[in-house]
Amino acid sequence: MELNWSTFVLEIFNFLVLLWILKHFLYQPLLEMIARRRAAIENQLTEAEQQHAKADALKQQYESRLADWERERQKAMDKLMREIEHHRSIQLEKLKSELAQEAEKRRVAESRQQQQTLHDIEQRALQQAAEFSSRLLAEAAGPELENRLFELLLDGLNAMPAEQISALSNEWGTAPELIRVNSAYPLADHQRQQLEATLSRVTGLSVPVHYEQDTQLLAGLNIIIGAWLLQLNVRDELQGFKEFTHVEH
Amino acid sequence: MGEDSLFILPLFNLGPVQLTSTVITTWVMMAIIGGFAWLATRRLQMKPDRLQTLLEAMVSLIEESIRGIAPQHVQQIMPFIGTLWVFIVIANLTGLIPGMHSPTRDLSTTAALACLVFLSVHWFGIRIQGLKNYLQHYLQPSPILLPFHIISEMTRTIALAVRLFGNMMSLEMVALLILLVAGFLVPVPILMLHIVEALVQAYIFGMLALIYVAGGLQSQQRRQQKQGVSDA
Structure with a gap:
């Protein structure tokens, strides 16, 4: 065990040379490669973080857009609901109006039907009354009634005002050739004379009077002077009564 | 057990410079490591x-180990500490190749x-902190401790030199003695055990070197922090 100074110095030199060799051919290339790889990994991590940040931003944007869509959808839904409600209220009002109109129509129809029914009942009652009166008057008709009607006719003619007589004269125009008198029963002579005198006085005509018997008159008589017809008999009165009821309704 | 097993004898002289097997082995190692690094990168x-x-x-392992101790000076320290680890690991393991000795056995x-x-330690300390600031830490906490x-x-x-040398030489000596006594x-x-010991010794040597270098640098940092607190 002794120290060889040549070996000592040479070993120092050898170690320094080896240090230089390893530094330049081992450590530096490997450390540079490790540094490059770390830088590449850092870049990849940075890119990944950027991608992650971008993904987060996109996610937030997407969520924001989703929220906007949700709000818009809710708004549209509210608007639609309001429109539906508005439309429903309009339709409801329209339906109510139609129902009211229908109810009014039905009420009017019912009223009309009631009126019609009432009218029919009244008509039937009047008809029955007329038939009853006709049957009663037909059974009660006789010479006495005719005489009484004759008297009424004469009273009526005598009580006729001058203006009416003048109007009647204008209506028949040219004077008729004869006056027709129809009666249910044959008139007595004195009755004929009274009648002719009254007619002559009222009409101012001096034309012959032609008498005829018409049993359908039941009782009473009618007088035809040209286009003028003077009626006072049971049949025409009943007919007039019927027509009057028709006109009334 | 030959003499060359216990002592590192010069193989030949190149003028005044003696070239031993340690140097030759180191050159071969350097050629292999350099060629491999060049080819691999x-x-x-x-x-x-x-x-x-x-x-x-x-x-990355070397870098993270240095970052754990001196996080602000990884780029400056890393080539030196890394080369220490690479060199010592390979030098320690070279002893496993039959007919070769670990350069760290020398x-x-x-x-x-x-x-x-x-x-x-001084180079990095002076380079990073400046000569005056670096030398000041020898006077801390008191000049008496210089x-x-x-x-x-x-x-x-x-201790750093002897620890590595002693461990690697003893490993080779033990293996040689057992081979002589017990056989093939x-x-x-x-x-x-040599492999484990080679790795552990390389780690210890490199880590101690790192701690020494980092200690020199962090003494300046502690001083800067103390100044910052006093200024505040």
Whole structure:
């Protein structure tokens, strides 16, 4: 065990040379490669973080857009609901109006039907009354009634005002050739004379009077002077009564 | 047991320089290590193969070991400490090759390495801290301790050299003695122990060197921190 100074110095030199060799051919290339790889990994991590940040931003944007869509959808839904409600209220009002109109129509129809029914009942009652009166008057008709009607006719003619007589004269125009008198029963002579005198006085005509018997008159008589017809008999009165009821309704 | 087994005799002289087997073995080692490093790092790729992965793992391990002790000076210290580890591991394992001796079995080699460590402590300390600041740490905490600091520097350097030399020489001597006494194949377990011891001694030598260098650097850091506290 002794120290060889040549070996000592040479070993120092050898170690320094080896240090230089390893530094330049081992450590530096490997450390540079490790540094490059770390830088590449850092870049990849940075890119990944950027991608992650971008993904987060996109996610937030997407969520924001989703929220906007949700709000818009809710708004549209509210608007639609309001429109539906508005439309429903309009339709409801329209339906109510139609129902009211229908109810009014039905009420009017019912009223009309009631009126019609009432009218029919009244008509039937009047008809029955007329038939009853006709049957009663037909059974009660006789010479006495005719005489009484004759008297009424004469009273009526005598009580006729001058203006009416003048109007009647204008209506028949040219004077008729004869006056027709129809009666249910044959008139007595004195009755004929009274009648002719009254007619002559009222009409101012001096034309012959032609008498005829018409049993359908039941009782009473009618007088035809040209286009003028003077009626006072049971049949025409009943007919007039019927027509009057028709006109009334 | 021949004389060359106990002593490192000069093989030949080159003028005043004596060339021993230690130097020749070291040159062969350097050629192999340099050639291997050159070949291995010619085509480095971003996606490493097995060899590149192994080398990167080794360099990263060295770097992380230094970072754990001197994190601020990894780039400056790493080539020196790494080369120490590589050189001593390979030099220690060279003794396993039949007919060759470990260069670290030679006190001249271990003394040279210890001397390099001694010089590197001051080199890195002065280079990083400046001469005045570096020398001031010998006066800390008191100038009275200056002789002890100097004695410590000397003794730890000598201890560094003698520890490695003694361990490696004793290993080879034990294996040689067992081979002579017990015969062929019996020293094989001792050779396994040689591998472990070679790795452990390399680690111890490199780690102690790292601690010495880092100690010189961190004394300045402690002083700077103390100044920062007093200024605050």
